[in-house]
Amino acid sequence: MRGGCASTCSNRLPSLPITRKTATSKGRFVTPIDLNTWQRLAPMALLFLVINGGAKFVRENLYAFAGAGAGFAFLDRLGLREFVLGGLLALLVGILVAAIYHRRFRFRIEGDAIRLRRGIIENKDLRIRFARVQNVGLSQPFYFRPFGLVRFTLETPGAESTEVSLPGVSQELALALRDHIARAGGAAGREAEYDVDPEAAPAEVQTEASDATLIHAPGNLRLFAHGLVSNQVWLIAGVAAWLFGTMWERIEQWIGSIGVSALVQRILEFGWTGAAGLILLLVISLFVLSGVLSFVRFHDFILRDLGDRFLSIGGLLDRREQNIRRRKLTGLTLYQTALGRLIGQWYLIGKQASSKEFEVDPSGKHFLIPGMRRGDLHLIGRLMPGFSVPESMRPISRRFRTLLWSRISAPVLLLTALAWWYLSETRLLMGGVLVILLVVLWLVHRSWRCWGWQVVDGVCWIQQGLFGLRRDAFELAMVQQAAVVSTPYFRRHDLASVRLVLPQGQVTVPFIARSDAVELVNRAVLAAETSRAHRV
Secondary structure, three states, X not given: OEOOOOOOOOOOOOOOOOEEOOEEOOEEOOOOOOOOOOEEOOOOHHHHHHHHHHHHHHHHHHHHHHHHHHHHHHHHHOOHHHHHHHHHHHHHHHHHHHHHHHHHOEEEEEOOEEEEEEOOOOOEEEEEEHHHOOEEEEEXXXXXXXXXXXXXXXXXXXXXXXXXXEEEEEHHHHHHHHHHHHHHOOOOOOOOOOXXXXXXXXXXXXXXXXXXXXXXXXXXXXXXXXXXHOOHHHHHHHHHHHHHHHOHHHHHHHHHHHOHHHHHHHHHOOOHHHHHHHHHHHHHHHHHHXXXXXXXXXXXXXXXXXXXXXXXXXXXXXXXXXXXXXXXXXXXXXEEOHHHHHHOOEEEEEEOOOOOOOOOOOOOOOEEEEEEOHHHOOHHHHHOOOOOOOOOOEOOOOHHHHHHHHHHHHHHHHHHHHHHHHOHHHHHHHHHHHHHHHHHHHHHHHHHHHOEEEEEOOEEEEEEEOOOEEEEEEEHHHOOEEEEEOOHHHHHOOEEEEEEEEOOEEEEEEEEEHHHHHXXXXXXXXXXXXXXXXXX
């Protein structure tokens, strides 16, 4: 909820004191924190605002700056004096902007909501009720730890980005906010007291009370394997290819200066075996890099069940704590990549309401549980009671494969036949095209074999994939819109597709019998209309 609010609230909750234990000669003393008064960012947060603002500016403008090497060519024409003066000017502007933002940034608790004021040129006033909060996050990068600071974030349903971000507050204040929101936001009457002892674990974000049940601790070896089986290796390969293409001349000079080019030439002297070995070494390096990044991101990952919500903690350089409320989960997605199927490893994503109709990043903003084996699939039922992976899936119609085969084959075969008849010198090339066509048709067959769906006890499962598998699961009661899609081809073969709009996005069940499609939509509409409440 955006907008202002009255300066006083009749339903204001009492301030939550958090006990800070500090060893003294006489024992321990307690320093309460009044969350109802205006709070500001820590003084050291100004430095972090400057660093993060600069990193964000470079990240958002990197492609425009380095596109086709134009930016790097421009830098080559600058002398050292111009470069230093430009850097100092940019630094001064960044410090000025960060100082204004830091001075105007303040927040406090008002009744059943948190209120935030911030802005540089335009002042923004944001008020969010605790009942709307679906995700509470605490992050402590390694450069925050010596100062006892953390980054506190709140996410709400339908927001495209993080609604509340406190970029640098004391660890005690962040924990007080977290616990207060947990109590006031529907914590099912839990009245446990939380104590913080910064001296006991000063290097990481504190965990919750001892009543939390540990339900998943995969170990660092599984976390490394998660990087191997996840699809981020292809993202790394894409970024590496872009960097090589943009800065190839500089990279070539650097390789020649350290003598690597001579080593590569000696390897290539072995012919195709040397080239294959070099490519294999490059692929292995990419996978190892992906595993190392996963290890750094999820180091010492643990997942705890707190009754009304779940808590995950992990990270080496950036220790992250993520709280997700159980009743804000709207579905699950179980992933198993092609390599993951070989070594028997999955990862699970808890879905929440999103403002985007189509899912863009399947894992970026969601609640991700890495390093799962077959024995860990019980976590699905732990996160969402009543959910379990069905033993079998109902297949979609063979017409899916037939239609795609005909649409792909017909134009390719026609063009190949014409080229074969009129351009005899390209017959060898046409043979290669036919081989590629056979591979594409086989991939279509693989995709058809992976598609499936099933409804078990009001829970719908939709499976798709190619070499890996993705299984989406959600309660039919969560469906917001349901439609039966019918084309002339579908009507001719008594088929239909079902399109379901969920809080987390849109899913489709294609090429099923029309009677099954109508029944699925009717069941979804009935479940949504008779549901007592929606978890959004």
